[in-house]
Amino acid sequence: MEKALPSIPAKRYFTIGEVSDLCGVKPHVLRYWEQEFTQLRPMKRRGNRRYYQHHEVLMIRRIRDLLYDQGFTISGARNKLQELVQGERDRRRAGEVMLEGVEVIEVEDSGFGDFEDSVPAEDREFVSEKLSLVRRELFEIRDLLSPAY
Incomplete structure (x- = not known):
């Protein structure tokens, strides 16, 4: 039985270590996903330190679900995520x-x-x-x- 992910605290920025704990993936996996998923672009500050925002943590959880729970490949997850994002944009434009x-x-x-x-x-x-x-x-x-x- 898989352990539930912790709730996301009400903070503006999260370090890569915090996101790793919140999403149940290792930091090197997060850095790899940044290369594979163009929607994932954490802010970088001094010394190339990454700072993720709340919506990026949610996106990482969605990517994790697609890859680990639903069995998508990286390419398939990339396409599915693009479909989901485009669908949300279309609904917003339609006033939903x-x-x-x-x-x-x-x-x-x-x-x-x-x-x-x-x-x-x-x-x-x-x-x-x-x-x-x-x-x-x-x-x-x-x-x-x-x-x-």
Whole structure:
């Protein structure tokens, strides 16, 4: 039985050693994957030290899953990752909301029930529309702030 990977801490940058521990792969494997997967480009600072961002750690976990768990070859994983990234870009361009890793909260489950009950019946539709607009804008802001691969 495979051991679950640890959760990713809320940090801006991770060293190669930290990423190695978080993703369950050796540092030399990470350096090799940088050559094979063009989407994987950690920032390099003094002495060529690598610093990975959160989205890169997620990408490494995805690559690891494709190679180790799903049995893809390097070439196959590269193609599959490109398909996944292109699919995400297409959905963003089409205006679809990306919800991967995000819990969806519906208005009726969000604690607004008491609030909506206090609104006069003739205004409920208006309030519901406004809440939907705010929710949509928040998703758009999240998408703008999420990293592009």
